[in-house]
Amino acid sequence: MDGYSLTDLWSILVMQGFSGLSLFSVLLLMALGLAIIFGQMGVINMAHGEFMTIGAYTIYLCSKITEQYFPALMPYYFVIAIFAAFAIAFAIGYLVEFSLIRHLYKRPLDTLLATWGLSLIMQQIFRSTFGAREVSATLPDWLMGSWKPTPDIDIPLNGLFVMGISIIVTIAVVLFLYRTSWGLKVRATTQNRVMAGAVGINTKKVDRITFAVGCGIAGIAGASFTTIASTGPTSGSLYIVDTFLVVVFGGASSVVGTVLSAFSIAQAQSILTFFMTEAMGKVVTLMAIIVILMLRPEGLFTSKVRR
Amino acid sequence: MLSKKSRFSATDSCGRSGNGAAVPFRNQIALAVVGAFMFAAAGSAFAETPPTSKVNTTHLAVTDKEVIVGQLHSSTGTMAISETGSIEAERLAIEQINAAGGVLGRKIKIIEEDGASDWPTFAEKAKKLLEENHVAAIFGCWTSASRKAVLPVLERDNGLLYYPTFYEGLEQSKNVVYTGQEATQQVFAGLDWVAKTKHAKTFYLIGSDYIWPRTTMKLARKYIETVLHGKVVGEEYAALGSTAFGSTINKIRLKKPDVIYAAVVGGSNVSWFKQLKAAGITGKTNTLLTLSVTEDEAKGIGGENLLGFYSAMKYFQSLDTPRNKEFVKQFKAKFGADAPIGDVTQAAYEGPWLWKAAVEKAGSFDTDKVVKAEESGKITFDAPEGMVYLEPNHHLRTRLRVGEWRADGQADIVYTSDYIMPNPFPKGY
Numbered sequence: 001m002d003g004y005s006l007t008d009l010w011s012i013l014v015m016q017g018f019s020g021l022s023l024f025s026v027l028l029l030m031a032l033g034l035a036i037i038f039g040q041m042g043v044i045n046m047a048h049g050e051f052m053t054i055g056a057y058t059i060y061l062c063s064k065i066t067e068q069y070f071p072a073l074m075p076y077y078f079v080i081a082i083f084a085a086f087a088i089a090f091a092i093g094y095l096v097e098f099s100l101i102r103h104l105y106k107r108p109l110d111t112l113l114a115t116w117g118l119s120l121i122m123q124q125i126f127r128s129t130f131g132a133r134e135v136s137a138t139l140p141d142w143l144m145g146s147w148k149p150t151p152d153i154d155i156p157l158n159g160l161f162v163m164g165i166s167i168i169v170t171i172a173v174v175l176f177l178y179r180t181s182w183g184l185k186v187r188a189t190t191q192n193r194v195m196a197g198a199v200g201i202n203t204k205k206v207d208r209i210t211f212a213v214g215c216g217i218a219g220i221a222g223a224s225f226t227t228i229a230s231t232g233p234t235s236g237s238l239y240i241v242d243t244f245l246v247v248v249f250g251g252a253s254s255v256v257g258t259v260l261s262a263f264s265i266a267q268a269q270s271i272l273t274f275f276m277t278e279a280m281g282k283v284v285t286l287m288a289i290i291v292i293l294m295l296r297p298e299g300l301f302t303s304k305v306r307r
Numbered sequence: 308m309l310s311k312k313s314r315f316s317a318t319d320s321c322g323r324s325g326n327g328a329a330v331p332f333r334n335q336i337a338l339a340v341v342g343a344f345m346f347a348a349a350g351s352a353f354a355e356t357p358p359t360s361k362v363n364t365t366h367l368a369v370t371d372k373e374v375i376v377g378q379l380h381s382s383t384g385t386m387a388i389s390e391t392g393s394i395e396a397e398r399l400a401i402e403q404i405n406a407a408g409g410v411l412g413r414k415i416k417i418i419e420e421d422g423a424s425d426w427p428t429f430a431e432k433a434k435k436l437l438e439e440n441h442v443a444a445i446f447g448c449w450t451s452a453s454r455k456a457v458l459p460v461l462e463r464d465n466g467l468l469y470y471p472t473f474y475e476g477l478e479q480s481k482n483v484v485y486t487g488q489e490a491t492q493q494v495f496a497g498l499d500w501v502a503k504t505k506h507a508k509t510f511y512l513i514g515s516d517y518i519w520p521r522t523t524m525k526l527a528r529k530y531i532e533t534v535l536h537g538k539v540v541g542e543e544y545a546a547l548g549s550t551a552f553g554s555t556i557n558k559i560r561l562k563k564p565d566v567i568y569a570a571v572v573g574g575s576n577v578s579w580f581k582q583l584k585a586a587g588i589t590g591k592t593n594t595l596l597t598l599s600v601t602e603d604e605a606k607g608i609g610g611e612n613l614l615g616f617y618s619a620m621k622y623f624q625s626l627d628t629p630r631n632k633e634f635v636k637q638f639k640a641k642f643g644a645d646a647p648i649g650d651v652t653q654a655a656y657e658g659p660w661l662w663k664a665a666v667e668k669a670g671s672f673d674t675d676k677v678v679k680a681e682e683s684g685k686i687t688f689d690a691p692e693g694m695v696y697l698e699p700n701h702h703l704r705t706r707l708r709v710g711e712w713r714a715d716g717q718a719d720i721v722y723t724s725d726y727i728m729p730n731p732f733p734k735g736y
């Protein structure tokens with residue numbers, strides 16, 4: 001690394017660290033919704049990516065509507081649109097649980113197929129509604145560009161934004177699971193469904209809300225990804241593999257595990273990509289994950305669940 | 308009843324012996340009489356329409372009134388984003404040809420098949436179009452992978468393909484006409500321009516990880532090192548669909564190349580440009596020349612993320628000629644005011660017109676005769692991009708343009724090259 005001044009190296013180090021953190025928050029945000037659905041309910045939701053796409057299209061629609069009718073509100077629409085993304089994904093998740101998932105709890109393999117079918121149907125609906133071309137929401141100015149603490153360091157604002165969202169959502173999920181009566185019911189149902197039912201918990205309702213919340217969080221994730229990537233009918237399928245990887249590696253039923261797993265995968269990938277090529281970085285990361293999963297099939301963190 | 312019968316006779320005359328057997332013998336004679344009468348009538352009414360028996364000796368789906376062609380693109384799957392424009396442009400061209408009287412007096416009818424972004428499906432559908440539908444030509448394919456999958460089918464069944472995408476070269480088949488640019492046309496002139504106007508010496512190459520970017524970058528590296536005497540300070544390929552460019556961008560910042568030379572495609576393209584902008588790399592601070600951004604992609608990426616960057620293409624929608632303005636107007640009237648027209652869309656529009664010219668020069672729909680006409684070096688078309696010349700090596704002689712992106716997703720053309728001979732097999736590469 002000769003030929004580079006110390007300031008150069010320092011600023012690259014800072015930016016590289018940030019790029020790892022930024023990837024971490026992306027992975028975490030993707031995985032949280034799934035961690036709730038897969039971890040708490042044992043449902044393998046292959047349509048998770050499509051719920052992200054719903055969130056992303058919600059942002060796109062909101063940006064179009066705001067641009068057309070309320071141009072003065074452009075700087076603020078994004079915040080409201082994120083709530084809308086949660087609400088819409090939540091509502092659709094609720095419907096899906098009611099009409100499809102609840103009939104399949106006893107047949108996990110069939111849920112896998114059914115949700116995969118659902119993801120294909122949703123992709124085609126997106127394509128028919130919004131067209132096959134990828135779209136981009138118009139972002140408010142404060143989300144673009146970079147923050148320059150020194151002349152050599154650029155910290156992307158959209159990365160900071162995604163990071164903020166993912167911290168807020170993680171805290172909200174932890175509070176929801178461990179500090180509310182709803183969370184208590186969810187955890188009780190996870191640990192022992194029959195007992196939970198016997199003490200008067202409406203387990204069906206718990207399932208429905210849990211699934212819908214997971215979908216709603218996917219909606220938020222999709223919404224915040226519009227700041228870094230594009231939105232197309234099949235965008236969701238780009239994320240689904242990474243999402244499962246994070247959840248499985250972290251240990252399906254543990255929020256802490258999901259956080260740590262996202263962190264280690266992101267940092268490994270980001271650092272390796274810097275010193276090798278992107279493809280090699282990914283190969284090495286995946287190999288490491290495979291080895292660790294062979295040694296610890298339950299993932300990094302496990303907690304006792306009903307069997 | 309009569310009209311129904313005469314339709315039968317028309318089908319018969321195109322050589323499907325299977326249909327004849329279903330009709331009783333006596334009726335067959337009657338049909339033959341009716342058929343002959345129709346022939347005579349058609350012959351006298353349209354003096355310029357040559358009889359089907361003359362223009363079709365190889366059992367193609369050609370009747371006195373129409374000729375069937377295939378359209379084979381992905382209207383579903385991940386490539387639908389890119390291929391939609393090509394589908395629309397080919398339809399527009401065929402509609403216009405029909406409105407102007409068709410090809411050899413016959414109206415073009417399209418059978419559309421969906422390759423579904425899946426390469427084996429492309430091969431299967433091409434086989435169906437050629438062996439069941441006996442189409443006279445196919446307009447289609449987009450990615451090199453789909454073209455490579457279809458190629459053996461075309462060569463075995465002796466079909467014709469008009470392929471619209473700019474691609475890596477190193478291919479020439481008698482059954483394919485390449486209406487997009489091959490790599491030397493797109494790469495060398497663009498590099499010359501950037502080296503000259505930006506005094507560039509160091510280059511950072513980045514592409515998606517598949518055949519087109521890899522081959523193109525190989526050509527580019529060699530050209531930079533041997534002809535421009537520059538230096539490649541980095542070469543990198545991102546997995547298709549990858550959305551994390553943070554580390555790559557940091558590497559670019561560390562190496563400080565004069566030019567970032569990019570061929571990232573698909574969804575990754577959007578992330579790439581959004582993250583460049585977020586990392587403070589913009590048209591103001593750096594020179595970036597890309598091979599993979601047309602107006603189609605610009606719409607997804609967002610003009611504000613592209614502002615000041617350059618694309619090397621043969622066509623930009625903003626091209627200021629009366630011919631192009633007319634084309635843009637027709638296209639928008641049919642497909643909506645905000646439908647973007649990219650390089651490939653325009654190249655797809657050329658396909659049916661070049662085919663018409665070749666068929667009319669050959670005076671026949673038969674593949675071998677059409678190929679001979681294509682290779683005559685006399686097929687030209689007054690395209691929206693300007694006159695294009697079909698060279699005997701099945702590629703087009705065209706110009707290269709460099710466009711500088713504006714915030715509205717359109718490009719200002721800052722450079723137009725002379726006509727460049729296509730050279731799909733460059734020596735020494």
